[in-house]
Amino acid sequence: MYHKEKSIQIKNSASALYNNLSVLRIAPRRLTYFTVVHANVVNMVSASWDGLNYSHRQLQSKEPNVATSTSLIMQAAFCVLPSRELLVITSQKGIQMYESDGSIMVYWHALDTPETPSEVNYVPAQAVFARGISAVWENYICVGVSSGSILVFDVPSKGSNITLSEVLEEHKESITDIASECSGSQQCIADLVSADDGGNLCVWKSGEEFQLLNKIPGFDMSCSSVKLWKGTVVAGYGTGQIRLYEAVTGILHAEVNAHARWIYSLDIAPFSGLLLSAAEDSLVRVWHLTVSQETNSVEVAHLHNECVTDTQICGARFCDGDGYAFAVTGYDLSEIIRYTQT
Amino acid sequence: MSSRTLPLLFINLGGEMLYILDQRLRAQNIPADKAKKVMNDIITTMFNKKFLEELFKPQELYSKKALRTVFDRLAHASIMRLNQASMDKLYDLMTMAFKYQVLLCLRPKDILLVSFNHMDAIKDFVKDTPSILSLVDETYRQLIEMYTSLSHGEFQLIRQTLLIFFQDMHIRVSIFLKDKVQNSNGRFVLPTSGPVPHGTQVPGLIRMFSCTGEEVTRLQFNNGGNYTAGLREGSFEMFGDRVTKLGTNMYSVSRPVETHMSGTSKSSAQHTKVNTAPNPLAKEELNLLAKLMGGLEVQKTGNADSGFRVNLFATDEEEEEALITRPDELSYGVINIQATKDHQANAELAKIMGEFTESGHQSPSASSKGDDLLAMMDGL
Numbered sequence: 001m002y003h004k005e006k007s008i009q010i011k012n013s014a015s016a017l018y019n020n021l022s023v024l025r026i027a028p029r030r031l032t033y034f035t036v037v038h039a040n041v042v043n044m045v046s047a048s049w050d051g052l053n054y055s056h057r058q059l060q061s062k063e064p065n066v067a068t069s070t071s072l073i074m075q076a077a078f079c080v081l082p083s084r085e086l087l088v089i090t091s092q093k094g095i096q097m098y099e100s101d102g103s104i105m106v107y108w109h110a111l112d113t114p115e116t117p118s119e120v121n122y123v124p125a126q127a128v129f130a131r132g133i134s135a136v137w138e139n140y141i142c143v144g145v146s147s148g149s150i151l152v153f154d155v156p157s158k159g160s161n162i163t164l165s166e167v168l169e170e171h172k173e174s175i176t177d178i179a180s181e182c183s184g185s186q187q188c189i190a191d192l193v194s195a196d197d198g199g200n201l202c203v204w205k206s207g208e209e210f211q212l213l214n215k216i217p218g219f220d221m222s223c224s225s226v227k228l229w230k231g232t233v234v235a236g237y238g239t240g241q242i243r244l245y246e247a248v249t250g251i252l253h254a255e256v257n258a259h260a261r262w263i264y265s266l267d268i269a270p271f272s273g274l275l276l277s278a279a280e281d282s283l284v285r286v287w288h289l290t291v292s293q294e295t296n297s298v299e300v301a302h303l304h305n306e307c308v309t310d311t312q313i314c315g316a317r318f319c320d321g322d323g324y325a326f327a328v329t330g331y332d333l334s335e336i337i338r339y340t341q342t
Numbered sequence: 343m344s345s346r347t348l349p350l351l352f353i354n355l356g357g358e359m360l361y362i363l364d365q366r367l368r369a370q371n372i373p374a375d376k377a378k379k380v381m382n383d384i385i386t387t388m389f390n391k392k393f394l395e396e397l398f399k400p401q402e403l404y405s406k407k408a409l410r411t412v413f414d415r416l417a418h419a420s421i422m423r424l425n426q427a428s429m430d431k432l433y434d435l436m437t438m439a440f441k442y443q444v445l446l447c448l449r450p451k452d453i454l455l456v457s458f459n460h461m462d463a464i465k466d467f468v469k470d471t472p473s474i475l476s477l478v479d480e481t482y483r484q485l486i487e488m489y490t491s492l493s494h495g496e497f498q499l500i501r502q503t504l505l506i507f508f509q510d511m512h513i514r515v516s517i518f519l520k521d522k523v524q525n526s527n528g529r530f531v532l533p534t535s536g537p538v539p540h541g542t543q544v545p546g547l548i549r550m551f552s553c554t555g556e557e558v559t560r561l562q563f564n565n566g567g568n569y570t571a572g573l574r575e576g577s578f579e580m581f582g583d584r585v586t587k588l589g590t591n592m593y594s595v596s597r598p599v600e601t602h603m604s605g606t607s608k609s610s611a612q613h614t615k616v617n618t619a620p621n622p623l624a625k626e627e628l629n630l631l632a633k634l635m636g637g638l639e640v641q642k643t644g645n646a647d648s649g650f651r652v653n654l655f656a657t658d659e660e661e662e663e664a665l666i667t668r669p670d671e672l673s674y675g676v677i678n679i680q681a682t683k684d685h686q687a688n689a690e691l692a693k694i695m696g697e698f699t700e701s702g703h704q705s706p707s708a709s710s711k712g713d714d715l716l717a718m719m720d721g722l
Contacts, residue, residue: 197495302563
């Protein structure tokens with residue numbers, strides 16, 4: 001069904017972080033951008049579709065007051081809004097937003113550190129970091145925080161006047177991933193889902209004030225990656241299971257014993273309903289989802305396996321909306337592996 | 343990343359170090375009483391009360407340089423001496439062994455079981471000496487207190503923090519190559535067979551449900567591997583069957599342990615790029631080192647009767663050769679600190695550290711100051 005293409009070499013190896021690959025397809029320029037996180041650096045590659053040109057860029061995590069940063073980056077993700085595309089980078093110190101080519105930083109938000117006692121280098125027992133990034137609706141970017149809060153940023157169609165619009169306090173554990181659907185054009189009942197370390201899922205409706213529509217409890221098993229498609233939440237867990245829930249009601253539609261180890265990444269190709277899952281067990285699997293909102297039924301079919309030998313996979317993404325191609329990153333690997341449909 | 347990673351890193355690396363030293367002491371036919379003294383001295387230092395207090399504080403991981411220096415000190419806590427090349431090799435073996443264990447753990451929480459395996463073995467090394475045994479027991483208690491209540495997600499964060507520390511290390515270890523758990527390119531073999539983790543189902547089943555919760559369809563798919571059902575969960579208490587074999591002594595059977603330097607320089611060069619960033623938290627590292635130095639008895643290093651040298655290589659010539667041919671990128675940049683309980687030296691150190699504290703909040707020069715301090719300790 002898929003065959004392996006020529007890999008793209010990157011400057012550093014990928015770190016073992018959830019959802020450690022982001023892809024942005026730029027059709028007018030026949031380019032695709034890829035980002036992979038390595039410790040305190042984001043490796044960006046711009047690949048031309050004819051396979052002839054590759055250019056690389058590295059972005060560092062920002063830290064106030066120190067020339068060189070040791071702050072570790074948790075995630076880098078492209079956010080596509082109707083008016084513009086931004087690259088969002090989250091780290092232990094805060095949130096950076098860049099123009100999608102990584103050329104200019106347009107916004108920096110420092111994370112609040114909890115009340116610090118007088119000792120200068122106080123480190124709280126609870127880790128502080130931002131993780132979980134998604135564009136929502138027309139003008140919002142949501143970012144999760146280790147405390148469980150979700151920061152909602154209001155993004156104007158141009159310029160750097162980005163503001164923090166709201167803080168959603170519903171999760172009690174660290175946010176792991178956030179996903180949305182229906183940005184811009186369509187109207188959906190629910191357009192955002194957030195997941196945390198305890199496996200709890202929150203379903204939201206965006207707006208000037210975000211509305212919590214539903215809470216789906218986890219069973220103390222971390223949900224590391226989540227997607228939202230046709231009103232269905234697709235969640236990947238540390239146990240290797242994938243579960244599909246109806247977002248608004250929380251009804252469990254399907255449960256898949258998908259992987260033998262912790263799932264690190266999920267992606268959906270919205271036009272075809274293809275689902276991609278990747279885990280520490282070295283396997284990437286392709287599934288087909290059929291969601292019928294009229295009959296309220298969901299079907300899952302397994303289509304394909306790819307084994308990346310001796311590699312714990314940390315990122316997997318479709319490169320286009322139909323799922324014609326996908327890319328994969330793995331811990332300690334300095335390449336982005338690509339597969340295309342035969 | 344997780345601020346609870348350092349104790350696990352230290353205890354597991356320390357455990358591996360003891361396994362290797364124990365094997366080398368036997369292989370070199372060091373008299374039993376001297377060998378025992380070395381093991382006891384190192385274990386006593388490792389679990390020194392003040393040292394552990396410092397270790398268990400919430401903090402970011404130390405730089406590779408600082409951690410290597412701590413282990414240098416630890417290895418020299420007794421009458422045993424190691425040359426630079428042997429110390430390098432010892433550290434390579436320790437780190438690759440723990441990297442292997444972290445990667446192969448079926449689930450993140452199993453890292454705690456690996457730690458208990460190391461602790462169980464350490465306890466066995468000192469079972470005849472009640473005073474040291476009580477130090478070890480105290481450490482068990484601290485581990486249990488700090489870690490048993492953590493969630494799976496928090497353990498995964500600890501694991502991810504450790505994996506960043508071990509990133510791009512691909513030193514080939516002879517014992518791993520022989521057992522076919524490591525490839526000739528230095529990467530570990532990750533099998534797609536064997537038992538699944540406790541709490542995970544064997545992949546292959548899709549279940550679909552109706553709106554009322556009834557199972558409507560069951561489908562099987564090919565999981566591309568050869569998995570078996572999960573084993574029972576290991577014990578997280580002071581005593582018990584840990585179930586996993588990771589973290590147990592793989593050197594029990596006497597086998598020569600060589601590391602291969604060639605073929606690893608390329609990947610290691612990428613790694614050093616991240617490491618050379620100045621560390622503004624050098625003060626914490628100094629605290630730990632100071633506590634370690636403060637707790638040491640003065641060793642008469644020149645005493646020919648009790649002191650001896652251990653070689654991690656088969657011959658002295660091999661050891662010399664290894665020192666000369668070690669690629670630059672793989673040198674640890676160790677800081678030389680003499681084993682001394684010299685009060686004046688300690689006062690000097692305290693004064694220097696006091697000066698560093700007074701400088702207050704982080705400024706661009708703070709990071710270089712940390713480096714200066716570490717360099718200053720060279721002369722102590």
